[in-house]
Amino acid sequence: MTRHPGAALVRCAAVVLGLVLWFAGAGPAAALTQPQAFAMAAGDSDERIGALNAAVAAADPALAAYVQALLADEVKVAGGRAYIVRGEQVLDTASGAAVSLPEGAQDVINNNRMRRELGAAAAAMQLLSPDRDQRARGIAELRSQADESKLPLIDKAAAMETDAALKQQLELLRAAVGISSEDKLRRLEAATLLAGSRLPATRALLLERQAEESEAEVKAAIKASLAQVERRLLWGEWLGVLFTGISLGSILMLVALGLAITYGLMGVINMAHGELMMIGAYATYVVQNLFRQHLPGAFDLYVLAAIPVSFLAAALAGAVLERSVIRWLYGRPLETLLATWGISLILMQTVRSIFGAQNVGVENPAWLSGGLQVLPNLTLPWNRLAIIAFAALVLLGVALLISKTRLGLFVRGVTQNRRMASCVGVNTARVDTYAFALGAGIAGLAGCALSQVGNVGPDLGQGYIVDSFMVVVLGGVGQLAGTVYAGLGLGVLNKLLEGWQGAVLAKIMVLVFIVIFIQKRPQGIFALKGRSAEA
Amino acid sequence: MKTTRRQAGQTLTAIALGLATLGYSSFASAQDTIKVGVLHSLSGTMAISETVLKDTVLMAIDEINAKGGVLGKKLEPVVVDPASNWPLFAEKAKQLISQDKVAVTFGCWTSVSRKSVLPVYEETNALLFYPVQYEGEELSKNVFYTGAAPNQQAIPAVEYLMSKDGGSAKRWVLLGTDYVYPRTTNKILRAFLHSKGVADADIMEEYTPFGHADYQTIIAKIKKFAGEGKKTAVVSTINGDSNVPFYKELGNQGLKATDVPVVAFSVGEEELRGVDTKPLVGHLAAWNYFQSIKNPTNDEFIKKWSAYAKAKGIAGHKDRPLTNDPMEATYIGVHMWAQAVNKAKSTDTDKVIAAMAGQTFKAPSGIVSKMDEKNHHLHKSVFIGEIKADGQFNVVWKTPGPVVADPWSDFIPENKGRLNVPESKKVAAK
Numbered sequence: 001m002t003r004h005p006g007a008a009l010v011r012c013a014a015v016v017l018g019l020v021l022w023f024a025g026a027g028p029a030a031a032l033t034q035p036q037a038f039a040m041a042a043g044d045s046d047e048r049i050g051a052l053n054a055a056v057a058a059a060d061p062a063l064a065a066y067v068q069a070l071l072a073d074e075v076k077v078a079g080g081r082a083y084i085v086r087g088e089q090v091l092d093t094a095s096g097a098a099v100s101l102p103e104g105a106q107d108v109i110n111n112n113r114m115r116r117e118l119g120a121a122a123a124a125m126q127l128l129s130p131d132r133d134q135r136a137r138g139i140a141e142l143r144s145q146a147d148e149s150k151l152p153l154i155d156k157a158a159a160m161e162t163d164a165a166l167k168q169q170l171e172l173l174r175a176a177v178g179i180s181s182e183d184k185l186r187r188l189e190a191a192t193l194l195a196g197s198r199l200p201a202t203r204a205l206l207l208e209r210q211a212e213e214s215e216a217e218v219k220a221a222i223k224a225s226l227a228q229v230e231r232r233l234l235w236g237e238w239l240g241v242l243f244t245g246i247s248l249g250s251i252l253m254l255v256a257l258g259l260a261i262t263y264g265l266m267g268v269i270n271m272a273h274g275e276l277m278m279i280g281a282y283a284t285y286v287v288q289n290l291f292r293q294h295l296p297g298a299f300d301l302y303v304l305a306a307i308p309v310s311f312l313a314a315a316l317a318g319a320v321l322e323r324s325v326i327r328w329l330y331g332r333p334l335e336t337l338l339a340t341w342g343i344s345l346i347l348m349q350t351v352r353s354i355f356g357a358q359n360v361g362v363e364n365p366a367w368l369s370g371g372l373q374v375l376p377n378l379t380l381p382w383n384r385l386a387i388i389a390f391a392a393l394v395l396l397g398v399a400l401l402i403s404k405t406r407l408g409l410f411v412r413g414v415t416q417n418r419r420m421a422s423c424v425g426v427n428t429a430r431v432d433t434y435a436f437a438l439g440a441g442i443a444g445l446a447g448c449a450l451s452q453v454g455n456v457g458p459d460l461g462q463g464y465i466v467d468s469f470m471v472v473v474l475g476g477v478g479q480l481a482g483t484v485y486a487g488l489g490l491g492v493l494n495k496l497l498e499g500w501q502g503a504v505l506a507k508i509m510v511l512v513f514i515v516i517f518i519q520k521r522p523q524g525i526f527a528l529k530g531r532s533a534e535a
Numbered sequence: 536m537k538t539t540r541r542q543a544g545q546t547l548t549a550i551a552l553g554l555a556t557l558g559y560s561s562f563a564s565a566q567d568t569i570k571v572g573v574l575h576s577l578s579g580t581m582a583i584s585e586t587v588l589k590d591t592v593l594m595a596i597d598e599i600n601a602k603g604g605v606l607g608k609k610l611e612p613v614v615v616d617p618a619s620n621w622p623l624f625a626e627k628a629k630q631l632i633s634q635d636k637v638a639v640t641f642g643c644w645t646s647v648s649r650k651s652v653l654p655v656y657e658e659t660n661a662l663l664f665y666p667v668q669y670e671g672e673e674l675s676k677n678v679f680y681t682g683a684a685p686n687q688q689a690i691p692a693v694e695y696l697m698s699k700d701g702g703s704a705k706r707w708v709l710l711g712t713d714y715v716y717p718r719t720t721n722k723i724l725r726a727f728l729h730s731k732g733v734a735d736a737d738i739m740e741e742y743t744p745f746g747h748a749d750y751q752t753i754i755a756k757i758k759k760f761a762g763e764g765k766k767t768a769v770v771s772t773i774n775g776d777s778n779v780p781f782y783k784e785l786g787n788q789g790l791k792a793t794d795v796p797v798v799a800f801s802v803g804e805e806e807l808r809g810v811d812t813k814p815l816v817g818h819l820a821a822w823n824y825f826q827s828i829k830n831p832t833n834d835e836f837i838k839k840w841s842a843y844a845k846a847k848g849i850a851g852h853k854d855r856p857l858t859n860d861p862m863e864a865t866y867i868g869v870h871m872w873a874q875a876v877n878k879a880k881s882t883d884t885d886k887v888i889a890a891m892a893g894q895t896f897k898a899p900s901g902i903v904s905k906m907d908e909k910n911h912h913l914h915k916s917v918f919i920g921e922i923k924a925d926g927q928f929n930v931v932w933k934t935p936g937p938v939v940a941d942p943w944s945d946f947i948p949e950n951k952g953r954l955n956v957p958e959s960k961k962v963a964a965k
Contacts, residue, residue, distance in 0.1 A: 045699070112796055200758065248749055357577050502742060
């Protein structure tokens with residue numbers, strides 16, 4: 001960290017000034033001065049934080065704006081003065097007047113520690129805002145970083161607060177600060193109060209204090225509170241494991257669903273299934289680029305447009321594949337396996353030649369970024385929630401298609417008894433093509449979904465081909481329901497094992513489990529019963 | 536099958552002939568060009584990081600050729616693609632050395648690929664320049680390591696996070712891809728943390744396979760671990776394209792750098808290209824170079840790269856040129872090799888190795904980079920950068936001056952008393 005000795009005097013002066021203002025307490029809101037602003041922007045982190053905390057207690061509106069500017073990296077310093085630079089506009093921090101930026105002005109760099117302190121300062125000042133939402137946000141922000149310097153503001157806010165819920169949260173904040181106090185009674189009171197918290201930050205705080213506490217009475221209070229907080233947090237943890245399991249399961253189900261049709265119903269071992277997913281993912285990428293170029297305003301909606309496009313692209317590829325290669329090979333599984341494997345290599349190389357060997361970037365639209373905070377220690381990412389819903393919809397669609405439509409009827413008929421179906425006038429060759437294209441199209445949908453959580457590259461499909469065969473075989477060949485149970489089951493199992501033994505071992509254990517399971521029950525979870533079942 | 540004495544004799548003769556040919560290769564290739572091998576994955580999981588290094592080598596070669604080449608001859612690059620497939624690295628290296636007769640190879644990123652080609656370079660006494668930070672525990676006379684050793688990257692980064700400005704971290708998550716670099720680095724870091732008084736209960740170590748894409752559980756675990764005590768920091772040695780889902784998940788689950796900072800050793804400007812960096816502001820990386828470093832040498836380096844990327848139409852870089860640490864290390868390596876060849880007046884491996892000692896080059900990181908006289912590593916300054924919203928890094932800390940590499944880290948007990956000098960003449964000893 002570099003120091004500017006020349007500026008030291010100015011800084012000292014500012015710190016002193018700040019302290020004076022702080023002792024002046026809640027007097028008339030003092031305006032932000034240039035030396036103060038400069039002291040917060042330049043020099044050693046310790047001194048900057050000192051100046052900032054000294055000024056915060058005054059809760060001056062000009063300071064709030066300045067802290068926001070610091071957080072947004074909009075402040076530059078030159079010659080002992082600080083300036084707010086917004087695009088072309090340069091403002092003097094104290095007067096707010098437009099000025100011109102001097103030569104050689106330097107950016108103010110905030111490290112994590114500074115950003116944390118600035119964030120806490122901004123939040124502390126929000127506590128006094130007239131807007132309830134802003135106050136709530138301030139409290140939420142302060143939860144993990146309240147310290148002694150914010151106490152006067154928290155006290156003031158608690159005294160003024162009229163909303164009961166917020167008042168209670170402010171009390172918790174006070175307790176979080178108070179538990180580190182010198183005064184034993186205050187510590188004891190704080191420890192008891194904190195039992196009402198539902199935050200992971202409180203657990204960390206209590207654990208830390210528990211180790212450091214010397215008074216037996218306080219220690220016991222901390223321990224009791226800790227047990228309560230932990231009990232509440234446990235729920236979030238278990239729900240989290242369940243959610244990640246379902247999320248992985250929904251992905252597995254989605255990638256296996258197409259295969260359940262082509263392999264399960266039609267008996268085609270399609271090694272190019274993964275590459276059909278890749279085609280879906282690349283179709284999403286192309287749609288994204290088209291939106292970016294031609295419809296930048298509606299960019300966030302590109303995913304919706306990409307869904308039918310990826311389905312059609314993969315379905316078309318599947319239909320061509322079926323017409324040109326696979327239909328000559330029905331009933332010859334070994335040749336089909338080899339031929340489709342060759343096709344998968346051709347498809348990968350084609351994509352490499354068109355888009356390059358590197359991964360391409362598929363961005364999440366804004367509405368699929370971030371997450372939904374359900375519990376303080378459980379955030380469900382939007383993209384994963386969307387994929388679960390999407391998988392459910394696709395499943396529903398496929399189930400309806402197979403059970404309710406004429407095409408579904410034909411597919412079932414041909415699957416059960418090809419000759420008989422042919423005799424009653426079903427064009428079995430055409431049904432084969434349609435069914436294969438449907439399976440391929442669903443693979444394309446899976447690719448579109450995968451592009452939102454993982455990398456899109458030419459070998460995207462390779463990573464999923466083994467998984468999808470695993471799900472179909474485990475679920476039982478010829479059964480859609482089996483695919484659903486197997487996909488979700490494997491997902492949850494995998495995540496449970498991963499939480500316990502780590503990702504590498506979990507993968508191995510799942511494979512071992514499947515090998516053993518298939519040994520014991522070769523027909524999978526659900527076996528097709530009746531006349532059509534083969535050996 | 537039994538090997539008869541005659542067969543053994545034949546084999547020996549063949550090997551002898553082969554070696555003889557190799558020995559004369561410098562005469563045989565005495566034509567208009569000197570061939571230079573480029574051994575970087577252009578496909579597979581590592582392509583995200585390595586492809587651009589191939590282009591950097593080509594740019595440096597163009598630069599040298601524009602100034603008249605080396606020893607009056609032009610350099611001719613031979614590019615191969617080992618496709619993130621570790622055994623294929625060794626095959627391609629053999630092909631470069633024995634078929635293409637390259638004078639030197641620039642290549643490899645992962646340590647597992649370097650370990651795979653190492654026997655090839657040592658047996659044939661060829662020369663490899665390795666441009667990426669790595670775990671140390673290796674010092675071959677046939678390799679020049681232009682990336683950082685652990686004490687030039689990992690240890691300063693952890694020291695920074697322990698400092699007040701770094702957030703006074705007390706608990707540590709060591710997270711990595713499951714192979715030799717993360718495992719060894721974490722072994723060194725664990726020993727280092729022990730020496731600083733961190734207990735084993737305050738260290739969590741986690742590994743994921745190459746190409747892992749589902750980081751939900753890992754992030755949940757980190758959150759839980761961070762909620763169990765004092766300030767926690769994450770040290771990530773995740774490599775390759777797994778970083779994209781990792782950082783996406785990190786952002787989506789709302790794990791902020793002000794709460795739990797993540798410092799990465801294999802994530803630079805290039806790896807963050809495909810990621811929305813707004814939720815990641817403040818997470819850190821430790822390198823010996825950042826694009827955002829301001830000095831005239833770096834300005835020129837970025838300008839050259841931008842022009843080159845535009846001229847060659849390099850995907851991504853032609854619109855948004857980025858430079859990063861391994862690119863800088865590659866660039867220094869190519870130029871230093873050319874200087875050494877000019878000094879040695881030969882491309883003979885042993886002569887070039889002798890001439891490399893003490894070579895200097897004005898590095899874009901702002902120092903005069905120097906090749907150590909003995910230990911085959913560069914002296915490097917260490918920078919800690921925080922991710923900005925635009926995918927660049929703010930340098931928040933740096934070492935006062937260049938640090939000398941310590942490849943045999945003293946934090947591993949077996950290395951006590953080991954000198955940082957390659958065991959000389961391995962080939963002769965065989």
